[in-house]
Amino acid sequence: MTRPKLILALPFAITLGLLPIWALAISQGGWWIALIPLYASPLMSVLDRIFGLSSFNLPPETEDAALFWHRLLTWVWVPIQVVVIFGGLIAAFWFNHLGPWESFFLLAATGMLSGGVGIVYAHELIHQKNRAERLLGDILLGMVLYGHFRTEHVLVHHRHVGTPRDAVTARYNENFWRFWVRAVVDSFKSAWRVEAARCAKRSRPIWHKSNPFWIYFGLAGGFLLLAALIGGWAGIGLFFVQAVVAVFHLEITDYVEHYGLTRKHLGEGRYEPIAPRHSWNANHTVTNYLLINLQRHSDHHYKPSRRYPLLQTYTETDAPQLPYGYPAMTFIAAFPIWWRRLMNPKVKQWRKMYYPEIVDWGPYKRGETEVRGE
Secondary structure, three states, X not given: OOOOOHHHHHHHHHHHHHHHHHHHHHHHOHXXXXXXXXXHHHHHHHHHHHHOEOOOOOOOOOOHHHHHHHHHHHHHHHHHHHHHHHHHHHHHHHOOOOOHHHHHHHHXXXXXXXXXXXXXXXXXXXXXXXHHHHHHHHHHHHOOOOOOHXXXXXXXXXXXXXXXXXXXXXXXXXXXXXXXXXXXXXXXHHHHXXXXXXXXXXXXXXXXXXXXHHHHHHHHHHHHHHHHHHHHHHHHHHHHHHHHHXXXXXXXXXXXXXXXXXXXXXXXXXXXXXXXXXXXXXXXXXXXXHOOOOOOHHHHHHOOOOOHHHOOOOOOOOOOEOOOOHHXXXXXXXXXXXXXXXXXXXXXXXXXXXXXXXXXXXXXXXXXXXXOOO
């Protein structure tokens, strides 16, 4: 058995660099709050330019025991996120050094941590077979009021990605702001339908204790109650602000990951198997450390059970590549004209490369499955 190596896990701890910045923001207020988004996005994009791309891969057969330090990083973020969110609320309501607008922007910046880090770590945890790790993922998602993401992501997205049945596959020419509304509404509905169907299959009522929505709503309700105890209705309001910002980060990342990429329709509602070419990939070194290899998204969809240190890189021949890391790409995605100018030619190139036989992309653009599309 290979012994765990701390040196291999240390670069992924770059996320912990946000904590002293958060401490400055919460204690000093003012412009110090702006350091959180500056660290999380522009600085990481600059470092990507400096350090470039990485093709380093750990052997995919590496045992879990050898990944202890990598796994520990995702575990310890749970108590850290509790301190970050509720420490921010305590600073806003129990002390008098922050004005109303400073409190608002502090909790909005906190949402960048709970979304840009917390949901990314939750994504890793909910994919694990270990029940304790899945619970940790549920706790992180409960803190951003998005617990149903576990059901939607594992049981819907991974099965239907690249098809109209997946709420978080962004269609060609669909701008992010329209996608965001559709994804938030439809992902909840699809998660509820899946769990209702699972209960029905077991001849159980929808309110049976086995329905994980009890966990999702229970955790969300508990965290909202804690926010209320700290700051009353205003505390709930600021807690909701960080949750909205966190979900924004999740959905704009979803938008980038699959924009315009579709699986070939084989007729009668059937689609080709999922392959690395159905996700945008990014091998940018620093932001992969920040996002625990989330940008190696092609391999994640190809082998969802792989832990993040074992996700493999792909060449342009095997998977489409993003020109920049996620922080830069999500910023561009917020500006539809700029986004289409950058990405639409890449989608067209992808179509010619992988599906030269498809001459009518209309049904794919409109999200229709009735037409074979060939």
